[in-house]
Amino acid sequence: MQSINAQIFGLLVAAVLFVWFFKRIGLPPILAYLATGVLAGSHGIGWLAQSHEIEFVAELGIVFLLFSLGLEFSISRLMAMRNLVFGLGSLQVGVTSLLFIIILYCLDFSLLTSFTIGTIMALSSTAVVVKLLKETGELNQRRGQLAVGVLLFQDIAVVPLLIILPLFASSGSQSIGWALAFALTKGAFVCVLLWAIGKWVLPKVFNEIAQVRTDELFVLTTILVALFAGLLTYMFGLSMALGAFLAGMMLGESHYRHQLEADIRPFRDILMGLFFVTVGMQLDILFVLNHSLLIIGALLGLLILKITVVALSARLMHERNQDSLACGIMLWQMGEFGFVLIALAGQHQLLSSEQASFLIALGVLSMAITPFLIDKTPFILNKLGILEHPSMTWESEPQSSTLYNDHVVICGFSRVGQTIARFLKPEAIDYVAIESNPILVQEGKAAGEPVIFGYVKQKDILKCAGVERARLVIITFTELEHAQVVIDAIKQLAPNVKILIRTRDDSQLDYLKELGVTEVVPESLEASLMLVSHVLSMSGVPMTRIVRRVSKERRNRYPLMQSFYAGYFKDSEEISTDRLEYLHVVALPPQAFAVNKVIEELNLAKRRVIVKALRREGQEIDTPDEQTTLYANDVLVLQGKPRRVERVEHYLLDGIE
Missing domain, CATH: 3.30.70.1450 (Regulator of K+ conductance, C-terminal domain)
Structure with a gap:
């Protein structure tokens, strides 16, 4: 037990140091995790042994990644993308596999080995591409949608490949048709089952969980749903990632989508890091050095062939040149499911140990190079003269079609938040509200209000509301401890945004100003000012004089009202709802x-x-x-x-x- 703890502790230390170092020199974290795996694996220092338990936990990272990807989609959006998934996806997989099979067969590989390697080469890495798309905000852009459409078809295509390869090895080709038909029937059944659960069961479950208003329970339920969906598809012979994607897609239509994404993200990122560590552990440095020229040549061939196939296939579907080539650059690498197929082919003697080692090296190195190529895509397109607007930066395209800008963010959409919204609407001031009460969110959305379900203290939810581009953030609740966390999160994302906060009294006025709050509105003092205004007006004092005195009191931070006689009474101003x-x-x-x-x-x-x-x-x-x-x-x-x-x-x- 102590040795296992020491291994895990050493892995964490190495991961932290590598990620910090790679970020300092401008390289993506994926490379840091791969380097950690190379160092920790049996081909490196060897302090971390490869085990099925570690591989299973690492696979959960892909499950959570596909679950969060599903949240970005809906059935209607997926149906709108069917030409990309089944058109572009099938074209890419079919043409790439066929070309590699022909090339390898001409190089004196057996037909069975050529088929095995060719289909492995046709697959790309969902883990690498989707993670990079999420980090760069390109998931909703056209090139990102092209890549996701192809990746979804590849994930589906893995299922028949897992069936075909063992049958080819046992020479039972007569039973392939029946096996595929049975697998497709099971797949259709589990998809319909997940669709039914996602449409009729999960919304009611999350509605009940959300009404409890407990962060921990919501997080636990989110993790449970993702794992349950993955386990269900795994039991039917499909990939866990596919089930998680379907579950996420079902929940993507609910108003809990942003909160689910925020809750699953920490687990997803940590486990994805572990997944890339396990990938790096499979790389044999000595084998790479001994076959360096051959591996470099294979990498160049893989790069040129897959980019060409993807780009030409996308052009056949009338996509723009820059999006077609950018999609090809995203998808040129080998995929994580390729490692599964390599292991399966090795077990059934479809690949020799040297061929398997060569493919593993090719897969790991292609994954490692991909982040660099994606980062340099604008430069490559500009040099090739394909970028339609060279003077514009690649990032100048909108990050999302639903982003808010120069708006007001209302934290809390109860009575006070709704009142503020009603006054903003006639003035044509854009606003978005964040609320954790599911009933209020449901009612607000039904009335056409821009309300996001989520816990406002989470930075991901604030990002969904576009707090970085807001003109003002209003905190409508009066709990100081809760407000402190929210203010800190807001200041980390948008240091210069103006913050207006509501409090019960003026006891924490100076403290809140020190935290960075622009304006503090104490309820009790404002109520007193309103009462005084009415008293003076009914006593015959001119309204201009009343307005001047009240305004002066507010400007000077209520000095006249700071001191008062405190008795033993308790205010009983709360009234029954x-x-x-x-x-x-x-x-x-x-x-x-x-x-x-x-x-x-x-x-x-x-x-x-x-x-x-x-x-x-x-x-x-x-x-x-x-x-x-x-x-x-x-x-x-x-x-x-x-x-x-x-x-x-x-x-x-x-x-x-």
Whole structure:
């Protein structure tokens, strides 16, 4: 046990040092992890032994990576990409495999060996490419979507390859058709099963978990869902990564997507690092040195052939030159599933030990070179004269189609946050709210409000709200400990952004200013100022004088109100929520009782509930006329006391008085 602990501790120390050093010299962390694996493996110092347990834990990194990738997609988006996945993907795999098979067969390799190596060469690394796309923010750009489409088809193509290779080795080619048909049936069944679970079960599970408002439980549930999906597909003979992708895709349509991504990211990055360490451990430095010229030649051949095939295939599908070539540069390397196929082929004597070592060296080195080539892609395209706007930098393309800019970020969308939003909207000031109460998020989204579900203290959620480009951040909750964490996260992402915070009193006013808060609004003092304004006005003091005195008090940080007599009483200003009127969103399905009826006919005024707004086909009508007819799929914003609104909702939907 002590030796295992020492190995893990040594691995962590080496990883930290290598990542720090590589980042200081401008190299990506992937290379640092590969170098750590080379150093720690049996071909290096040898302090870390390769084991199935370590490989399994490292594979979880790919599972979490594909889960987070699935969150970026939805079924509609995947259907829109079907030409890329099944068109470009199948073309790339088929043509690349065929060319390598012909070349290797002409070099006196057996047909079976040529087929094995050719199919391995056709695969690319999902782990390397997707991780780099996420780090550079290119996942939603066209070149990134081309690469992801091809990678998804490659991951699917691994399944028949895992079946075919052992059957070829046993010369049981007659049973290949039945085996593939059975595998496809199982795959279709598990995909439908995951789709059903993701559509009807998972949203209810996460809705219940989110209402508990416990960070740890949400994180645990996220990890459990990703692992369950991976295990389910693994039990049916498919890859764990494919199941995790499907689960993520199902949840990608929910409003929990940003929070799920934020929760899974730390585990994904750590385990992905371990995965690249295990890849590096397979590299035999002595073998590379002894066959250096042959390996360099093979790397150049792999680079030229795969980039050419991918670029020409993309051009056949009418993609831009720069996107086609950029996609080829992303996908030129061997993939992580190639190592699985190499091990499988070695077990069935389809590859000799020397051939397996050569392919492993080729795979590891191609993965190591890929980050450098992707980073230099703009330079390469510019030199080739393919970049359409050479004067513009590669990064000048938008990072995402949904980014906010020069807007207000509202942290918390309860009553105060909603009130702020209602005043910002008429002034045409863009805003986005962050809220962890799933019911508020659901109601807000139904009413067309820009609300993100998530815990505002997490930097990933703040990034989703575009806090770096915000003109102002408003913290609407009054818990000081919570606010401190949020302020710190905001300042790390956007040091110069203005922050306005609401507090119960002025006891922490100076402290919050030291933290970097621009403006502090103490509730009790502002309430006192409003009360004083009314008192002075009703006492005959001119309004201009009242405004001047109140403004002076605010500018000077409430000096007149800092001192007061403190008695033994306790303020009892909290009132029951039953006495408050609130807003509630009701969507009218086609079979609702209120459909095709006039608002006046429903006699809502008698029930002391009013229709505050009507949302129809993306347009919002404030306080619609009593003669307005309600149609199917209309969204009503009702205002009234909770019990009355609840009764009216049942009446509108079912006609029950």
